[in-house]
Amino acid sequence: MRNIELSRLATFAGCLAFAVSFNGLAHAQKKYDPGANDTEIKIGNICAYSGPASAYATVCRIEAAYFRKINDEGGINGRKINFISYDDAYSPPKAVEQARKLVEGDEVLLIFNPVGTASNAAIQKYMNAKKVPQLFPASGATKWGNPKAYPWTMGWQPTFRNEGIIYAKMILRDQPNAKVGILYQNDDLGKDYLAGVKDGLGDKAKAMIVAEASYELADATIDSPLLRIKAAGADVLLNFTTSKFAVQAIRKVAEMTWKPVHYLASVSQSVGGVMKPAGLESGKGIISSYYLKDPTDPAWNRNDAMIKWSTFLDKYFPEADRSNVLNVYGYAVAQTLVYVLRQSGDDLTRENIMKQAANIKDLRLQTLLPGIIIGTSPTDYYPIKALQPLRFDGEKWVPFGSVLVGATEK
Structure with missing residues (x-):
């Protein structure tokens, strides 16, 4: 009888060990949705x-x-x-x-x-x-x-709205009596920037913004909206354009011998993709912001x-x-x-x-x-929230001031 009991115990222990082992394997099982497999x-x-x-x-x-x-x-x-x-x-x-x-x-x-x-x-x-x-x-x-x-x-x-808020804060700090003109792409990109600037200027937005002019992606040039902004007397230009139009805007501002304080959207501040085609000298003094190291900066x-x-x-x-x-x-x-x-x-x-x-x-x-x-x-689905202000010196973007956060967006 004793041998039978020992045999039963051994069998039970074996089954238990197998169950634990199987459970462990099941727990560690690989899980895939379409698009993924072992290789x-x-x-x-x-x-x-x-x-x-x-x-x-x-x-x-x-x-x-x-x-x-x-x-x-x-x-x-x-x-x-x-x-x-x-x-x-x-x-x-x-x-x-x-x-x-x-x-x-x-x-x-x-x-x-x-x-x-x-x-x-x-x-x-x-x-x-x-x-x-x-x-x-x-x-x-x-x-x-x-x-x-x-x-x-x-x-x-960082979001366009957040960036717009940051530029508004910089304007209030550095150009508190500015006459602001805003050039923006007529889509969610441009409208987000526009909303951010207005949020950042707060109750001063109505008095400070003298012109808002948009363009369409299908437009051949952006001469007309820029001329309207200049005619409104703007001495600060917020240039919220994508690369192709940013090149045009920087060139046109230089051609018009207009000297506004010029802020440029971060999506269009590539030295190789925008500043060189626009003319390095034409971009001198433009203000922007970014969050990544600039490969043209000798500091890196x-x-x-x-x-x-x-x-x-x-x-x-x-x-x-x-x-x-x-x-x-x-x-x-x-x-x-x-x-x-x-x-x-x-x-x-x-x-x-x-x-x-x-x-x-x-x-x-x-x-x-x-x-x-x-x-x-x-x-919080906004991975990067901060930006470093930059100024273009005619060759590269130079950081100035401290890293800024416009708003915590939830």
Whole structure:
């Protein structure tokens, strides 16, 4: 009898050990949504390779190059990134078409850093209805930080509204009696900047703003709105334009021998992409702001982060314009996605991707300017909130003053 009891105990112990072991395996099981498996992570992207915003195409090319680098180093937790990027020519209807192709045809895990405010706005409802992450749009629109209404959309760069508030604070401090003229793109990008300036000026906005003039993306030039702003007597110009029109505006202001205090949107302050084509001397004295290290600034020549960036370009994107800060932007936002994917481990579900993206604690990318960090929470979908004021000296952007935060947007 004793031997029978011992046998039963041994059998029970064996079964228990198996159950515990099975439970452990089940708990550690890999989880996948469409676009991910043991060997691959499919990442979608929509870019303006053609059309009026094609200057931003370099961002997508740098991202593709960075993911090649990650794959060469073994990938993400052993999985290679398959980066699928399509052109929408900066056209919202085309963006919707490409988003459907990526989600329903290519079955990507997420769409990363799609370019442009209008294009991102066009796909936002679709992405959220499909519960597919629209992660880190290449746009600073405020609407990318509304987790209650759009839990599957999260921004990355400082918002245009926040930037507008910062410029308003600078004007109140440095030009308190200014006559302000505002040139803006007639879409969510321009309107966000405009709203931020008015918020920042507060009850002084009505008296200080003497002219608001918009332009359309289809316009050939922006001469007419600039002439209206000058005619209104503005001595401060807020230039909220994208690259192509920023070049035109800087040139035109110089041609008119008009000398306003000139503030330029951060999305258009690339030395290689805007300031050189506009004429370096024409841009001298312009004020802007940014959050990433400028590759044209000699202060970063011996900086480890920028040396690594330059070495990366040597191998993976040698034809890149090293004076174009957009090539630092693409590198940094790609690094952020890689961080999120690594944090996701073997749970590569869309829900977990968003969970990890919404729980970034003080991420300090080396290409960020000192004092600027990336941080999110389930109720804070604005990863970068601060900006460093800059002034163009005719060759490069020179930081001045301290890092500023316009508003905490929830």
